[in-house]
Amino acid sequence: MLSVVAAVILFVGCGDKAKESAADATAKAVESTKEAASTTGDTAKEAADKAVDAVKEAGNAISQATDKAVVAAKEAASKTAGAAKETANKAVEATKEAASDAADKVKESAAAATTAVATAAAGAATSVDGAAAYAKCAGCHGADGKTKALGKSPEIAGQSKEDLVTKINGYKAGTLDTAGMGTLMKGQVASMSDADIDAVATYISTLK
């Protein structure tokens, strides 16, 4: 029973961390979406503003859920060991909700990025292929290419087109394994043609 209390106390710590990282992620997402908006024209800006709102909402939901988890966990710690187990379960549920909200946020921002990119592409015929091809990358690398995917990848925005083409081809061939995620990347770029790779590399190199 002591270990349950210990786990609950640990959990309080984790809750704070989760809250911080959720807040960080939201701030980053908001900032990056705003930047994306300023570079992709008025129609895209509108779509991006919607994405900002969606991300903000998701962020608030996460903070609230995490707050609940923290409060529940604190209550648990102060109660008897028997009651603590039950409340800890509730805290776990609350955190799972927070995680699920965060996942929804990722899905939403990817969808929003896709919309923004599609709208921007419609207005700028020259970047159609690259922007559209980048849509599926945005989930992990960010709409602006500045998210460290899974906390492991370097920022891809603004790397030179030549480097990007070399890297993507390296993943496709299975010879590049950045941060031990080469197989994951191999699956993501497997179906890309040389023209697709050229277009997406050009697009990423223009992200700032």
Next chain:
Amino acid sequence: MSMFSFLSDAGKKLMGHGDDSAAIKKEIEDSFADSFEEDPVLGLVVEVADDTVTLAGVAKDLPTREKVILIAGNVEGVANVNADQLVAPEIIAAENTRDLPEPVFYAIKKGDTLWGISTDFYDDGTKYPEIVAANIEVIKDADKIYPGQSIRIPTLA
């Protein structure tokens, strides 16, 4: 490290008929096709080396990720599944993945009943349909549950 262990002497006989990686990938895709799940994993890569299967891709969600791991692990001859590169939106969102619940897997033993397993994990045998529902793609046919098969034990809502 997301490494999961399985009983290699039990399971569906898919290995040793040519391309093991392709056979396991097809088994995963077919399992989800049967339940009309579209794109369970974006960019799924399966690589077999001896008795270890490495999975990579972006799963639709955490339960889907767990099912894919189990389908690969339940193939005869597979002792380990490395899922370090099999991610899901929840994992991408959680910079600190320690905050995510660990998957709970259970290898079925001779004489087990779903009621008994439900009693062991939930203190309540009547919850066994939750276990069945959480393993649709993994079990596929309730008459074909066998000792050594691993299933997922979902957290009750």
